Amino acid sequence: MDSKVTLSFSTEVISKAKQYAADNNISLSRLIEFLLTKVTSEQYRSLEDYPIADWVHQLAEGEAEYQTKRSRKDQKKEFFESKK
Numbered sequence: 001m002d003s004k005v006t007l008s009f010s011t012e013v014i015s016k017a018k019q020y021a022a023d024n025n026i027s028l029s030r031l032i033e034f035l036l037t038k039v040t041s042e043q044y045r046s047l048e049d050y051p052i053a054d055w056v057h058q059l060a061e062g063e064a065e066y067q068t069k070r071s072r073k074d075q076k077k078e079f080f081e082s083k084k
Contacts, residue, residue, distance in 0.1 A: 007032075023069070 021031045
């Protein structure tokens with residue numbers, strides 16, 4: 001059974017999360033549920049104990065640019081624009 005919860009994030013984080021979810025054909029709710037399931041699936045005393053990739057730390061600090069899978073149409077467009 002699903003339950004509702006209200007969370008607050010910066011506008012920029014929400015915008016990026018919505019785009020990431022859309023790019024991966026998943027609802028924002030299911031994306032957050034997936035991430036929280038991963039975080040809570042083991043017993044960690046703190047977030048520092050959680051095994052997280054370096055790119056996630058960089059992304060959280062705003063240093064990294066993560067590119068998701070692009071549609072075939074977008075890839076084709078990018079290819080032809082690079083040939084101009």
